[in-house]
Amino acid sequence: MSSEVKVPTLGESVAEATIGEWLKQPGEAVRQDEPIASLETDKVAVEVMSPIDGVMGEQIAAVGDTVEVGALIAMIEEGEGGSAPAPAAKDKPAAASDDAARASDGEETGDAAVLSPAVRRAVLEHGIDPSSVKGTGKDGRLTKEDVVAAAQAKKDGGAAPAPAPSASPSPSPAPAARGERREERVRMTRLRQTIAKRLKSAQDTAALLTTFNDCDMTAVIETREKYKSLFEKKHGIKLGFMSFFAKAACLALKDVPAANAYIEGDEIVYHDYVDISVAVSAPNGLVVPVIRNADAMSFAEIELAIAEFGKKAKDGTLTMEEMKGGTFTISNGGVFGSLMSTPIINPPQSAVLGLHRIEDRPVAVNGEVVIRPMMYLALSYDHRLIDGREAVTALKIMKEAIEDPARILIDL
Known part of the structure; x- marks a missing residue:
């Protein structure tokens, strides 16, 4: 049996929001009233809670999508979560992340490919090297909280957390050639x-x-x-x-x-x-x-x-x-x-x-x-x-x- 997850009431005169980040991926266990998604409105970020205990099911909206109040954005299935890799949102495997941030050469490699738009924004805003921060998310991925914590540690004069250990080596992005210039496009948040x-x-x-x-x-x-x-x-x-x-x-x-x-x-x-x-x-x-x-x-x-x-x-x-x-x-x-x-x-x-x-x-x-x-x-x-x-x-x-x-x- 499934339970629908809809966009909650966002406040007076606020009729729509943008999917800022999925906090849970399909196949992951969720608890009732646990945040599963973050919505960005014109003024604040709003967390969407799971209506029941179960497993994160289909994500009907992707990061970057604009959704109206009451719109269906995901399903929660009854059962217990497994460790299967999380599939991308329905029919939009990479569109949101492509729009949110992409190097001028049009490719993403290595660690950059697993940064969500919210994490990328935090990395850019705080000037943090993502490779120097240990991720606490699924499979060691960085979360926005990890970046903010690293920025605070840097501000306080402490060293950034050590990079997360990797089970298997992954290819690093090729270093930029001397004199090479790159650009990155980041979609503006609604705020x-x-x-x-x-x-x-x-x-x-x-x-x-x-x-x-x-x-x-x-x-x-x-x-x-x-x-x-x-x-x-x-x-x-x-x-x-x-x-x-x-x-x-x-x-x-x-x-x-x-x-x-x-x-x-x-x-x-x-x-x-x-x-x-x-x-x-x-x-x-x-x-x-x-x-x-x-x-x-x-x-x-x-x-x-x-x-x-x-x-x-x-x-x-x-x-x-x-x-x-x-x-x-x-x-x-x-x-x-x-x-x-x-x-x-x-x-x-x-x-x-x-x-x-x-x-x-x-x-x-x-x-x-x-x-x-x-x-x-x-x-x-x-x-x-x-x-x-x-x-x-x-x-x-x-x-x-x-x-x-x-x-x-x-x-x-």
């Missing part, structure tokens, strides 16, 4: 396509302008250093810089409501609350989960929310609801070393605050040149709604609140 469309739409629709200021981080650094141990002991979370900027933004948006509004048709929609979208880097691209009612939250509540979103983004478990809405965005390019940037607004929002790296610079204080930890702040805004005076005022309020955190406590 990356959506990011591209939304950012281009923002440029085409909004009258984008950016105003800059610099900020002395001395007071925040000293406050953080003084209270970080007590803060972590009491709240179970580290005190970071983002909560200071979130509270400073809330202060500014109350005084400059246009920066917390958006245009809809010929009307301006204002909000008496602040929902801050926090730009987070995920394996498949940038995502923006929302801290709701940030203006009513404590520092600890904001830090806990940010930490939870960061973990979910890394694990690929953010939900549609967690990224829905938002009235203002904060993007921290400083974690990657950015000195200055002009961030693009997150439609339909009208403003975004860009944070950058902190570096010691000489500045004039009371007529003397001193060295201070400085950060450039950038506020990009829709000039159709926000005037230059309002934008500069909002950014100035944020700067002053960071340079004198007491302002946040007394709402000044």
Whole structure:
């Protein structure tokens, strides 16, 4: 007896997805509620679970196929799994992987042939040599998690895991001849396509302008250093810089409501609350989960929310609801070393605050040149709604609140 596997409901206004990766192959045993496939939507990756205990049967859709909600994508057979090699998806033995990534000479040899599109994307994004990573998947194949773990180990200064032992030697790809140049085509994920469309739409629709200021981080650094141990002991979370900027933004948006509004048709929609979208880097691209009612939250509540979103983004478990809405965005390019940037607004929002790296610079204080930890702040805004005076005022309020955190406590 067989059980059908269909595309689950993906969220409000999301009608289709792309098969990103098959996590189980035909013939492999599966347990009820065990993930068997990963679907890529416009915003998040969604796992499809097995409805019963059994054996992975026919895969009706291939990696790279676009499938609608409710569409049949696979069958689960009753019984126990064996060790037979996994056949390719129905009628599409290699089309998806061919489209996803192929060298310019049109051939795939050696280890490259067994990398799924999701793994290939992870390898390219993290700059990892797949031959240096031990695979934990079926028959020693690499999984996306293996690549992410290796990238984290590399970031932490550790060595990448040793290559997986091979039962029998396999031919290695021929080394490129001196001076030879190659290309590889990788299909854009649905998330990356959506990011591209939304950012281009923002440029085409909004009258984008950016105003800059610099900020002395001395007071925040000293406050953080003084209270970080007590803060972590009491709240179970580290005190970071983002909560200071979130509270400073809330202060500014109350005084400059246009920066917390958006245009809809010929009307301006204002909000008496602040929902801050926090730009987070995920394996498949940038995502923006929302801290709701940030203006009513404590520092600890904001830090806990940010930490939870960061973990979910890394694990690929953010939900549609967690990224829905938002009235203002904060993007921290400083974690990657950015000195200055002009961030693009997150439609339909009208403003975004860009944070950058902190570096010691000489500045004039009371007529003397001193060295201070400085950060450039950038506020990009829709000039159709926000005037230059309002934008500069909002950014100035944020700067002053960071340079004198007491302002946040007394709402000044």
